[in-house]
Amino acid sequence: MNMHTARAAFGVDSLKSILGISVLAVRWDDAVALLTRLIAERRFTKVTFLNAHNANVACTDPVFAEALDDFLILPDGVGVDLAAKLLYGASFPDNLNGTDFIPAFLQASARPLTVGLLGATHVNAEAALAQLAALAAQHRFVVIHDGYFSAAQEPAIVERIAKLRPDVLLVAMGVPRQELWIARHIDARHCTLPIAVGALLDFLSGAVPRAPLWMRRLRLEWLFRLWIEPGRLWRRYVVGNPLFLWRVLGQKLSRRSTSAKARPGAGPGAGPGAGPGAGH
Numbered sequence: 001m002n003m004h005t006a007r008a009a010f011g012v013d014s015l016k017s018i019l020g021i022s023v024l025a026v027r028w029d030d031a032v033a034l035l036t037r038l039i040a041e042r043r044f045t046k047v048t049f050l051n052a053h054n055a056n057v058a059c060t061d062p063v064f065a066e067a068l069d070d071f072l073i074l075p076d077g078v079g080v081d082l083a084a085k086l087l088y089g090a091s092f093p094d095n096l097n098g099t100d101f102i103p104a105f106l107q108a109s110a111r112p113l114t115v116g117l118l119g120a121t122h123v124n125a126e127a128a129l130a131q132l133a134a135l136a137a138q139h140r141f142v143v144i145h146d147g148y149f150s151a152a153q154e155p156a157i158v159e160r161i162a163k164l165r166p167d168v169l170l171v172a173m174g175v176p177r178q179e180l181w182i183a184r185h186i187d188a189r190h191c192t193l194p195i196a197v198g199a200l201l202d203f204l205s206g207a208v209p210r211a212p213l214w215m216r217r218l219r220l221e222w223l224f225r226l227w228i229e230p231g232r233l234w235r236r237y238v239v240g241n242p243l244f245l246w247r248v249l250g251q252k253l254s255r256r257s258t259s260a261k262a263r264p265g266a267g268p269g270a271g272p273g274a275g276p277g278a279g280h
Helices: 004-012 028-040 052-060 062-068 078-088 098-108 122-135 149-163 177-185 200-205 214-215 220-230 228-260
Strands: 013-017 021-023 048-049 071-075 114-119 139-146 167-171 193-196
Touching: 013 078, 021 048, 028 098, 028 193, 048 177, 048 228, 052 078, 052 228, 071 122, 078 193, 078 228, 098 122, 098 200, 114 149, 114 193, 122 200, 122 214, 139 149, 139 167, 149 200, 167 200, 167 214, 214 220, 220 228
Parallel strands: 021 071, 048 071, 048 193, 114 139, 114 167, 167 193
Antiparallel strands: 013 021
């Protein structure tokens, strides 16, 4: 399943295009139900999340942008909510950020699953496994490999995934590496749901702290992350966030221009003075 089949499942209003990237616009419970159904029906589906940073990367990396066309994409963060509000007059129904959504999805899945973990450091991956096992004891969690491997090691890692054949494969390598790695190496022979999860394993392990709950409720977790990792994240947030909104504004203006050209009387010859009331 990709975004086109998601549209068929949820209706024409279930997708919002943000900078040319189709994002699923459904409630939290509906997203959980969708992933649960995909696993039950063994329908191979690549899953990722769109936030302002990912969208900016896609604008400058055509290979990444093309890869995203074959992913089921969920909305992550205040940036894409602001974009949806600006473009469509309404934000996404829920913030399905992976750090909160994936643990909740696994906890809500009653059917025992096998879940593979790929990425982060080995220590962090093992610590994340312990947290997930405590949260969702009905599932079997397996660390496949850390995220620090060479191209020469990839065949063995892919083979191990194929032998395990997990229902869910959590790939935590950062953007765009994780999505591109899934696109190039993972198909229905390896798992049912490969999910690109960014820093999820680092958060679960406790190596990277979450923002206080009040900041999360105010949609300010990005500001907390900038505060604790300014050297690594200043460009992403201080430069990237305004750039993202500028690009979204460009999308809005482009849509207005296209809409104006499509209106009756806006074709050739419809310049100044061409219609009734011109000049008033």
